Amino acid sequence: xxxxxxxxxxxxxxxxxxxxxxxxxxxxxxxxxxxxxxxxxxxxxxxxxxxxxxxxxxxxxxxxxxxxxxxxxxxxxxxxxxxxxxxxxxxxxxxxxxxxxxxxxxxxxxxxxxxxxxxxxxxxxxxxxxxxxxxxxxxxxxxxxxxxxxxxxxxxxxxxxxxxxxxxxxxxxxxxxxxxxxxxxxxxxxxxxxxxxxxxxxxxxxxxxx
Numbered sequence: 001x002x003x004x005x006x007x008x009x010x011x012x013x014x015x016x017x018x019x020x021x022x023x024x025x026x027x028x029x030x031x032x033x034x035x036x037x038x039x040x041x042x043x044x045x046x047x048x049x050x051x052x053x054x055x056x057x058x059x060x061x062x063x064x065x066x067x068x069x070x071x072x073x074x075x076x077x078x079x080x081x082x083x084x085x086x087x088x089x090x091x092x093x094x095x096x097x098x099x100x101x102x103x104x105x106x107x108x109x110x111x112x113x114x115x116x117x118x119x120x121x122x123x124x125x126x127x128x129x130x131x132x133x134x135x136x137x138x139x140x141x142x143x144x145x146x147x148x149x150x151x152x153x154x155x156x157x158x159x160x161x162x163x164x165x166x167x168x169x170x171x172x173x174x175x176x177x178x179x180x181x182x183x184x185x186x187x188x189x190x191x192x193x194x195x196x197x198x199x200x201x202x203x204x205x206x207x208x209x210x
Contacts, residue, residue, distance in 0.1 A: 067189065
């Protein structure tokens with residue numbers, strides 16, 4: 001027996017019609033498993049803190065003419081000092097005779113010669129020190145400039161004492177020339193361009209630059 005139109009076959013049983021599929025909604029994909037966030041490295045391991053930025057330092061300015069000629073005046077004073085030492089050594093016998101005539105005491109020539117030689121050697125040692133200070137001042141060391149001022153003050157005092165002496169020989173003229181050169185050097189190294197240049201060089205040196 002067959003069913004009519006719109007009927008159901010009693011042997012096949014009743015079947016629920018398929019539900020319409022919803023468009024636009026999809027089931028979320030299944031997660032493969034829960035993953036824990038990466039563990040932070042313990043303190044003291046891994047990357048260290050970012051380095052701090054270095055301090056700012058202005059660019060190296062050109063050496064001003066006041067510094068060039070000021071240091072050059074001290075170099076000329078040093079050269080004249082060496083010339084004076086050479087003249088002293090070349091006329092050491094005359095100096096010994098003059099010392100004996102002025103002292104009026106009986107002193108051996110060997111003792112006076114030894115004293116003059118030791119004095120000359122000490123003078124050359126101080127000349128070497130002054131040359132070292134001149135080099136540092138040329139490279140922008142402010143402390144070396146101050147040391148040159150102190151040494152220049154002694155040179156000026158020596159030149160003034162030479163003017164008070166009655167002698168007008170070569171050594172007196174040499175001392176006066178040294179005094180004038182030192183005065184020129186001090187004036188040039190204390191001018192505003194020199195002060196500004198030494199200040200900038202000090203800032204660069206404090207920042208670890210040359």
